[in-house]
Amino acid sequence: RRGDLVLGIETSCDDTGAAVVSTDGRILGEALSSQADLLSQWGGVVPNLAQSEHFKAIDRVVAEALANAQVQESDLSAVAVTIGPGLSLCLRVGVRKARDIARAHRLPLVPIHHMEAHALVARLTEEAVNFPFVVLLVSGGHNLLLLAQDVGQYLQLGTTVDDAIGEAYDKTARLLGLNLKHGGGPALEEIALEGDPNFLNLSVPMRSQKNCNFSYAGLKNQVRLSIESQNISPDLPISEATSEERQLRADIAASFQRVAVQHLEDRCRRALEWARTIDPSVDCLVVSGGVASNKVVRSKLNNLVDAVGLRLVCPPPRLCTDNGVMVAWAGVEHYKRGIIDPPPPVDEPDDVR
Ligand code: KG4
Numbered sequence: 001r002r003g004d005l006v007l008g009i010e011t012s013c014d015d016t017g018a019a020v021v022s023t024d025g026r027i028l029g030e031a032l033s034s035q036a037d038l039l040s041q042w043g044g045v046v047p048n049l050a051q052s053e054h055f056k057a058i059d060r061v062v063a064e065a066l067a068n069a070q071v072q073e074s075d076l077s078a079v080a081v082t083i084g085p086g087l088s089l090c091l092r093v094g095v096r097k098a099r100d101i102a103r104a105h106r107l108p109l110v111p112i113h114h115m116e117a118h119a120l121v122a123r124l125t126e127e128a129v130n131f132p133f134v135v136l137l138v139s140g141g142h143n144l145l146l147l148a149q150d151v152g153q154y155l156q157l158g159t160t161v162d163d164a165i166g167e168a169y170d171k172t173a174r175l176l177g178l179n180l181k182h183g184g185g186p187a188l189e190e191i192a193l194e195g196d197p198n199f200l201n202l203s204v205p206m207r208s209q210k211n212c213n214f215s216y217a218g219l220k221n222q223v224r225l226s227i228e229s230q231n232i233s234p235d236l237p238i239s240e241a242t243s244e245e246r247q248l249r250a251d252i253a254a255s256f257q258r259v260a261v262q263h264l265e266d267r268c269r270r271a272l273e274w275a276r277t278i279d280p281s282v283d284c285l286v287v288s289g290g291v292a293s294n295k296v297v298r299s300k301l302n303n304l305v306d307a308v309g310l311r312l313v314c315p316p317p318r319l320c321t322d323n324g325v326m327v328a329w330a331g332v333e334h335y336k337r338g339i340i341d342p343p344p345p346v347d348e349p350d351d352v353r
């Protein structure tokens with residue numbers, strides 16, 4: 001026997017994800033469909049367009065995850081689905097699919113908070129990430145520092161007072177005319193490799209505020225002003241820039257990234273100190289969410305954690321960005337503890353689905 005099987009479904013933003021994970025922690029099958037073309041065409045996520053893409057993809061993605069796992073719907077023990085936070089039009093597509101499967105096979109439903117899924121996935125990929133641990137969640141919409149005390153039990157140490165770091169990466173990438181096909185963050189990280197991180201003298205946000213909150217709006221603005229003052233046009237794609245223009249953009253990207261990551265370091269250092277006064281058994285910093293796939297973020301935070309004798313755990317990049325596996329695994333964590341909802345009623349009317 002290979003443990004019970006939980007199907008996870010994620011549709012909170014622009015990725016349609018599904019996966020089957022066993023209660024003994026094996027990823028049996030996964031599938032993902034992303035909206036890269038729409039994203040680069042519109043420069044961001046447009047809710048009703050994203051919703052119709054989810055509608056087109058959801059049946060195929062779930063079928064693919066099940067096929068990859070070589071199981072059928074009837075082999076499942078529970079269905080987990082992201083219920084928020086996210087775009088409600090998009091969330092609805094996943095929730096409806098999950099309810100249909102759960103209803104048809106009389107399976108419990110496991111409602112999942114998107115950020116909890118990002119946080120818990122570290123316990124799937126790495127052994128011995130035990131509670132309590134500190135987790136930094138960095139994505140397009142969120143910038144959170146939490147003390148994870150147990151499943152469903154999180155103490156918020158800090159959050160953003162304005163923008164999230166991923167949003168600042170995306171915005172800056174757009175202003176620099178980078179290719180957004182795989183998202184602004186990865187594009188900016190790549191071009192920054194060619195740049196001088198000390199080219200711009202940017203101030204690190206919130207240095208005088210002795211808390212664990214974040215702010216990226218000011219940095220975003222500082223960088224925007226210097227892009228404008230250098231007469232860089234976002235409409236001139238980086239691929240058509242002269243080598244001087246390309247260097248200038250790389251220097252700005254590298255400078256932005258240096259300060260953006262420095263801000264993460266500042267706040268994480270303080271959060272670890274704070275968390276250990278609450279519970280000295282904290283021994284690990286988990287970093288998850290899309291921005292956690294950034295190599296500079298990983299190496300800087302690794303140095304920081306090393307210096308205080310703790311451990312850094314970053315899930316592999318494909319599990320840091322939105323995916324079905326993290327939802328299935330969060331489902332397993334809830335399912336094992338009995339934190340589940342009953343199957344939807346058989347006669348559930350269409351309009352509440
Ligand atoms: O977690 P995620 O896939 O979706 C949200 O829940 O928001 O995170 C997406 C965000 C985007 O802002 C994207 O630009 C950023 O994560 N991101 C990165 C990198 N890969 C993704 N930011 C910086 N460097 C990267 N390598």
Ligand code: ZN
Pocket residue numbers: 114118139289290321322
């Ligand atoms: Zn996410």
